[in-house]
Amino acid sequence: MIGKLKGLIDSYGEDYVILDVGGVGYQVHCSSRTLQALPSPGEAAVLSIETYVREDQIKLFGFRTDTEREWFRLLQTVQGVGAKVALAVLSTLPPAELANAIALRDKAAVSRTPGVGPKVAERIVSELKDKAPAFANVDPAVVHLAGAIDSDRAPRPVTDAISALVNLGYGQPQAAAAIAAASRSAGEKAETAQLIRLGLKELAK
Numbered sequence: 001m002i003g004k005l006k007g008l009i010d011s012y013g014e015d016y017v018i019l020d021v022g023g024v025g026y027q028v029h030c031s032s033r034t035l036q037a038l039p040s041p042g043e044a045a046v047l048s049i050e051t052y053v054r055e056d057q058i059k060l061f062g063f064r065t066d067t068e069r070e071w072f073r074l075l076q077t078v079q080g081v082g083a084k085v086a087l088a089v090l091s092t093l094p095p096a097e098l099a100n101a102i103a104l105r106d107k108a109a110v111s112r113t114p115g116v117g118p119k120v121a122e123r124i125v126s127e128l129k130d131k132a133p134a135f136a137n138v139d140p141a142v143v144h145l146a147g148a149i150d151s152d153r154a155p156r157p158v159t160d161a162i163s164a165l166v167n168l169g170y171g172q173p174q175a176a177a178a179i180a181a182a183s184r185s186a187g188e189k190a191e192t193a194q195l196i197r198l199g200l201k202e203l204a205k
Helices: 032-037 064-077 085-092 097-103 117-129 140-150 156-166 172-186 192-204
Strands: 003-013 016-021 026-028 042-051 058-063
Touching: 003 026, 016 064, 026 058, 032 085, 042 064, 058 064, 058 085, 058 097, 064 085, 064 097, 064 117, 085 097, 097 117, 156 172, 172 192
Parallel strands: none
Antiparallel strands: 003 016, 003 042, 016 026, 042 058
């Protein structure tokens, strides 16, 4: 199995690059984000590779980092997500943003991917939510709060405060992060109005 290729960029196709490795041209399929980050023809490039072997073909998928390749694998563990959809998701969201979106249960961010409807986005978020925090760079308290809200376990003042901030025009992840910070400083028994006030201060920082 091929795990990494290092060579010269030969040419580009719509969703692939031809990488010349010692005179052999490998056709490597990539996300649009990866293709845009690669250098011009004739220049050197290194790609982490995922090799697919089928009865009628061998297909290579390339990634700029091992983390991106890991997300490509993880996404395909979700029912209804194949290689094409996984690449589309990674074309829309870089790995860090994808991890944050899943950790924060932000289905809207995932569904921005062309070809990914609300049902598939819901499955991606719900099936990968336990794996995403390991890759996410958000506050663990915010991830915990997002999980509590998602499963209706969050205290009423917290959910009301988040709802109030969303109604003021802030995004759900932003609002959840601000209220998580507010509830940390105000304590578990804080009232809705106090959380909103502190949350707005957090957002103004």
